Amino acid sequence: MSIKLILTGGTIDKHYNESNGALGFKETHIPGLLKLGRNRSDIEIEKTMLKDSLEMTYFDRQTILKVCTASQQNKIIITHGTDTIVETAAVLGKEKIDKTIVLVGAMIPFVFKHSDAEFNMGFALGAVQCLPHGVYVAMNGKVFDWDSVVKNREQGIFEMLTQNTEKIGGWQLKTIIFMVLSL
Amino acid sequence: MSIKLILTGGTIDKHYNESNGALGFKETHIPGLLKLGRNRSDIEIEKTMLKDSLEMTYFDRQTILKVCTASQQNKIIITHGTDTIVETAAVLGKEKIDKTIVLVGAMIPFVFKHSDAEFNMGFALGAVQCLPHGVYVAMNGKVFDWDSVVKNREQGIFEMLTQNTEKIGGWQLKTIIFMVLSL
Amino acid sequence: MSIKLILTGGTIDKHYNESNGALGFKETHIPGLLKLGRNRSDIEIEKTMLKDSLEMTYFDRQTILKVCTASQQNKIIITHGTDTIVETAAVLGKEKIDKTIVLVGAMIPFVFKHSDAEFNMGFALGAVQCLPHGVYVAMNGKVFDWDSVVKNREQGIFEMLTQNTEKIGGWQLKTIIFMVLSL
Amino acid sequence: MSIKLILTGGTIDKHYNESNGALGFKETHIPGLLKLGRNRSDIEIEKTMLKDSLEMTYFDRQTILKVCTASQQNKIIITHGTDTIVETAAVLGKEKIDKTIVLVGAMIPFVFKHSDAEFNMGFALGAVQCLPHGVYVAMNGKVFDWDSVVKNREQGIFEMLTQNTEKIGGWQLKTIIFMVLSL
Numbered sequence: 001m002s003i004k005l006i007l008t009g010g011t012i013d014k015h016y017n018e019s020n021g022a023l024g025f026k027e028t029h030i031p032g033l034l035k036l037g038r039n040r041s042d043i044e045i046e047k048t049m050l051k052d053s054l055e056m057t058y059f060d061r062q063t064i065l066k067v068c069t070a071s072q073q074n075k076i077i078i079t080h081g082t083d084t085i086v087e088t089a090a091v092l093g094k095e096k097i098d099k100t101i102v103l104v105g106a107m108i109p110f111v112f113k114h115s116d117a118e119f120n121m122g123f124a125l126g127a128v129q130c131l132p133h134g135v136y137v138a139m140n141g142k143v144f145d146w147d148s149v150v151k152n153r154e155q156g157i158f159e160m161l162t163q164n165t166e167k168i169g170g171w172q173l174k175t176i177i178f179m180v181l182s183l
Numbered sequence: 184m185s186i187k188l189i190l191t192g193g194t195i196d197k198h199y200n201e202s203n204g205a206l207g208f209k210e211t212h213i214p215g216l217l218k219l220g221r222n223r224s225d226i227e228i229e230k231t232m233l234k235d236s237l238e239m240t241y242f243d244r245q246t247i248l249k250v251c252t253a254s255q256q257n258k259i260i261i262t263h264g265t266d267t268i269v270e271t272a273a274v275l276g277k278e279k280i281d282k283t284i285v286l287v288g289a290m291i292p293f294v295f296k297h298s299d300a301e302f303n304m305g306f307a308l309g310a311v312q313c314l315p316h317g318v319y320v321a322m323n324g325k326v327f328d329w330d331s332v333v334k335n336r337e338q339g340i341f342e343m344l345t346q347n348t349e350k351i352g353g354w355q356l357k358t359i360i361f362m363v364l365s366l
Numbered sequence: 367m368s369i370k371l372i373l374t375g376g377t378i379d380k381h382y383n384e385s386n387g388a389l390g391f392k393e394t395h396i397p398g399l400l401k402l403g404r405n406r407s408d409i410e411i412e413k414t415m416l417k418d419s420l421e422m423t424y425f426d427r428q429t430i431l432k433v434c435t436a437s438q439q440n441k442i443i444i445t446h447g448t449d450t451i452v453e454t455a456a457v458l459g460k461e462k463i464d465k466t467i468v469l470v471g472a473m474i475p476f477v478f479k480h481s482d483a484e485f486n487m488g489f490a491l492g493a494v495q496c497l498p499h500g501v502y503v504a505m506n507g508k509v510f511d512w513d514s515v516v517k518n519r520e521q522g523i524f525e526m527l528t529q530n531t532e533k534i535g536g537w538q539l540k541t542i543i544f545m546v547l548s549l
Numbered sequence: 550m551s552i553k554l555i556l557t558g559g560t561i562d563k564h565y566n567e568s569n570g571a572l573g574f575k576e577t578h579i580p581g582l583l584k585l586g587r588n589r590s591d592i593e594i595e596k597t598m599l600k601d602s603l604e605m606t607y608f609d610r611q612t613i614l615k616v617c618t619a620s621q622q623n624k625i626i627i628t629h630g631t632d633t634i635v636e637t638a639a640v641l642g643k644e645k646i647d648k649t650i651v652l653v654g655a656m657i658p659f660v661f662k663h664s665d666a667e668f669n670m671g672f673a674l675g676a677v678q679c680l681p682h683g684v685y686v687a688m689n690g691k692v693f694d695w696d697s698v699v700k701n702r703e704q705g706i707f708e709m710l711t712q713n714t715e716k717i718g719g720w721q722l723k724t725i726i727f728m729v730l731s732l
Contacts, residue, residue, distance in 0.1 A: 011387055018473050018522050021377055021418070021449075023389060037302025038290060039324035040340060052387070083387075107221060107384050113479050113662075119220025122302035125324050126309025141222035141308050156384050157223060194570055201656050201705050204560055204601070204632075206572060235570070266570075290567050296479075296662050339567050403668025404656060405690035406706060473587060485586025488668035491690050492675025507588035507674050523589060 002042045003128060004073040005030070008064060008088075009050035010081030012106035012117045025050035029110045030079060033121055041125065044073065053081025053088070053105075058179070061091045068092060074099040075128045079121075081105055082158075085137055086149055090175050093135035093146035101135045102128040102143075107156050147171075185225045186311060187256040188213070191247060191271075192233035193264030195289035195300045208233035212293045213262060216304055224308065227256065236264025236271070236288075241362070244274045251275060257282040258311045262304075264288055265341075268320055269332055273358050276318035276329035284318045285311040285326075290339050330354075368408045369494060370439040371396070374430060374454075375416035376447030378472035378483045391416035395476045396445060399487055407491065410439065419447025419454070419471075424545070427457045434458060440465040441494045445487075447471055448524075451503055452515055456541050459501040459512035467501045468494040468509075473522055513537075551591045552677060553622040554579070557613060557637075558599035559630030561655035561666045574599035578659045579628060582670055590674065593622065602630025602637070602654075607728070610640045617641060623648040624677045628670075630654055631707075634686055635698055639724050642684035642695035650684045651677040651692075656705050696720075 007013065007028050015026040028047060048063055049056075068076055080088055082105040089103050104124035110117035124138040135146040139158040148161045150172065166173035190196065190211050198209040211230060231246055232239075251259055263271055265288040272286050287307035293300035307321040318329040322341040331344045333355065349356035373379065373394050381392040394413060414429055415422075434442055446454055448471040455469050470490035476483035490504045501512040505524040514527045516538065532539035556562065556577050564575040577596060597612055598605075617625055629637055631654040638652050653673035659666035673687045684695040688707040697710045699721065715722040 014387075016474060016478060019519065021380075021389065023387065033302070034324070036297060036299060037306070037324060038299045038322075038340070039302070041324040043324075108382060111478050111480065112382060113477055114219060116219060116221045118301035119216070119222070119305035122305030122307075122324070123220070123309040124305075126306040126311075126321065126326070127313055128309075129326055130310055130313030138309065139221075141217070141220060141224040141226075141305070143309070143312055153385065157221070197570075199657060199661060202702065204563075204572065206570065291565060294662055295565060295660050297660065336568065399668070400690070402663060402665060403672070403690060404665045404688075404706070405668070407690040409690075480585060482585060482587045484667035485582070485588070485671035488671030488673075488690070489586070489675040490671075492672040492677075492687065492692070493679055494675075495692055496676055496679030504675065505587075507583070507586060507590040507592075507671070509675070509678055523587070 002044060002073045002075075003125070004071045004076045005043050005045045006064060006067055006076060006078045007045060007047040007050065008053070008056070008060070008078060008080050010053050010079055010085075010105045011109055012079055012104075012120070013050060014109040014111070016111060023109065029117075030121070033110055033118060037118060037122055039125070041129070051081070053084040056081070056084055056088065061088050064088060065092060065095060068097055068099065068101055069095070071099070074133070076101045077124050077128050078103045079105065082107065082139065082151060084178065085139075086146075086151060086172070087175050087178050089135050089137050089146035089149070090171060091179075094171075097135070098133050100128055100131050100133050102131065102138050103136070104138045185227060185256045185258075186308070187254045187259045188226050188228045189247060189250055189259060189261045190228060190230040190233065191236070191239070191243070191261060191263050193236050193262055193268075193288045194292055195262055195287075195303070196233060197292040197294070199294060206292065212300075213304070216293055216301060220301060220305055222308070224312070234264070236267040239264070239267055239271070244271050247271060248275055248278060251280055251282065251284055252278070254282070257316070259284045260307050260311050261286045262288065265290065265322065265334060267361065268322075269329075269334060269355070270358050270361050272318055272320050272329035272332070273354060274362075277354075280318070281316050283311055283314050283316050285314065285321050286319070287321045368410060368439045368441075369491070370437045370442045371409050371411045372430060372433055372442060372444045373411060373413040373416065374419070374422070374426070374444060374446050376419050376445060376451075376471045377475050378445055378470075378486070379416060380475040380477070382477060389475065395483075396487070399476055399484060403484060403488055405491070407495070417447070419450040422447070422450055422454065427454050430454060431458055431461060434463055434465065434467055435461070437465070440499070442467045443490050443494050444469045445471065448473065448505065448517060450544065451505075452512075452517060452538070453541050453544055455501050455503050455512035455515070456537060457545075460537075463501070464499050466494055466497050466499050468497065468504050469502070470504045551593060551622045551624075552674070553620045553625045554592050554594045555613060555616055555625060555627045556594060556596040556599065557602070557605070557609070557627060557629050559602050559628055559634075559654045560658050561628055561653075561669070562599060563658040563660070565660060572658065578666075579670070582659055582667060586667060586671055588674070590678070600630070602633040605630070605633055605637070610637050613637060614641055614644060617646055617648065617650055618644070620648070623682070625650045626673050626677050627652045628654065631656065631688065631700060633727065634688075635695075635700060635721070636724050636727050638684050638686050638695035638698070639720055640728075643720075646684070647682050649677055649680050649682050651680070651687050652685070653687045
C-alpha cells in the first residue's frame, strides 16, 4: 500500500532563519519527522510548494488538485498551513476525487520543542490508511469531513461546523469569501 | 466518538530514575504526550499497570482482556511494550471481541529527544478511529493484523509474517512458546 | 555569592505566537532554562524589557546601565539580542563599572529543539563567577572583551576584532555609527 | 587558548540501547552537544573511557591523572559520572597539578528532553577559561573546590561540605572509604 505525501509548506514545515530571525521556509523537515517516527510505510513525497497558507493562491490550489488527480496512489496526505487548510480541503472536496485525501498541519512548527507536528503527522498517516474515499482535515486528534470543519482562530483549534454556519451550495460562506478575495 | 486508552507501560512510558540512573516506571507520560499533540478527541484513560512487557504475566494479559471486554467504548488503544506486544495482541485477537483494538508502543521512550512516541501515539489514534472491528498492532507507520505481525528484534522493526512462519491453530509458534513459558 | 541576571529579551527569549505565526515576546523562558540546568546558584532576576535588540534605543541602554550601576551584586549577566549586543557592551564598558558584567544571547531561541540557549546561559554563568571585573560578551563558547568583539553576520558567529577594524577613541567605528543612527 | 576535554563517560554521555532497553555507552554525545552550543573555542577531545562512574577503578583514575599531567593544555575539562566525581576530583586535587581542571557531569543524560547536560557543559567551559589553577567540580551552576564538595544523593544535588564532615589529611572520610573499597 503506497501513500502519496504532498508537501505545500505551512506552519508544520517552517524553518528558523538565523540571519534575520524570522520564520520562513528553506528545506522541508517532513522526511526527518518520518524518520524520527521510524516510519516504514511506503510513502512517495512530492513537494509542490513551501508556502504560508495565507499566501496560497487560486493557482496554487489548482496545482495541488492536479497532483491529487494525477497521483497513482489513492491514499494521499497533504501537509498544509492551518489558516486556509479548510479552503484547500473544499477545493479538493468539491471535485469528488475517488481517493482518500487527508490534509494535516500543525499549530507549532516541527523545529520547536513543544511542536504538535510529530503527533499530527502520525495521526494523518494512521487515518489515511483506514478511511474510505473522501477529503478530510486531520487536526487535534480528530478527523473532520472537509465540508464540516472550521478553524477556531481564537482558541487555535479545529471544530465541527455548527448547524448555524452559513453555507451556499455546500460551501461555507467564509470559505467562498476567502477564495474570491484570494483570486 | 469516545475512545478508551488502556495504559500498560512499555518502553513508550519509561521514566528516568535519577537516584539509580536506571529506566523504570513512575507516573505515565501519556497525558502529557496527548497535550503536546493538542489532542481534543474524547479519550478515557485507564492505567491497568506500568510494566516492562517482558515482565507481563498471563494474569496481566487477562486483566487487559477484561478491561477491553468491559469497556463501554468500542474503540480502544493499548500502550504496550514492544517486546511482547504481539503476544498480548494474540490473546485479545483470539477472543473475537466486537471492538476496534489498536496496540501501540515505541522503540525509544517519550522522555528522549529522539523518541518515536509522539508519532506512534498519533498514528494509533488516527487508525483506531477509522479501522473496522478487530485487533491490530500499529508500529512503524503501519497497521498490522494481530495474527500476521512479528517483531524483528535485530532491526528493531515490525514486519508482516512471512508464509513460512510456523503457526498452530492460527497462533505463531513462537507466541505459543512465549506464553507457555510466561505462565 | 549572589548574581544579578538582567533580562532584556533578544533571540534567546523569543516566543512563538500561535495566533499570527510570528516570533515575539511574551513571558521570559529564562527561569525555565535555569531550572532545566538545575541551577542552584543564587540568582536575582530583573526583567528590564523584552525586546528585539534591533529595536533597542539609547534610552533602553541607559536603563540597562542604571540597573548595572545600582545592582547590589557585583556579578551581572545580561541576556541580550545578538544583533546589537556589542553596542550595549560598549555602552557599559565605557563606564568602567567596578563589576563583572557578562552579556549573552543565542542564535536560536530557547524554544527551538536545536537551540544554543542552554549551553550559552550555562557558559555565561560559569564565566561571570570567575572573571575579573570588566564587561564581556560570551558567545560561541568564548569570552570576548567588550572592545574587541564583532558579530560576523554572514556566518552567524562572534569573532575577535582584527587589527584593521577602525576604532575612534576605543570604540568600533560601526558601533559609533549604529548608536548615532539609533538615537 | 586551547582546552583539553577528557571524556570518561558518566550519566551525561549515556546512550539508549534499543535492543535491550537499557542505558549504556556507545559513542560519545559530547561533540554533538558542543556543536549544538555552537562552540568555537579550541577544544581537543580525548576519550579515555566511557564508564559509569560507579565502575571506575583505581587504575581508571590513574589513567585520568596521567592524561591531565601529560596534557599540553593547562585548561582541562573532564566529563564524569556524578556518583564518584568527588572521588576522582580528590585524586587529581591531591597531586597539585599546575593546571585548571574542571570536572563536570549531568543528572540527566544528554539524550533526554529534560537534560541538564547542555547547561552544565556550557557552564564548565565558561568556568575553566577563567578560573585560577586548581581542581574543581562544576555542577548546579556552581563551582566547588575539589576538597569542599559533596553529592547529596537524596536530593540529587551538589553542596558545599559542612564543617562537620569528617576529614583525614584533607580527604573526606567517605571518599577515603570509597576509594579503599574500589581498589
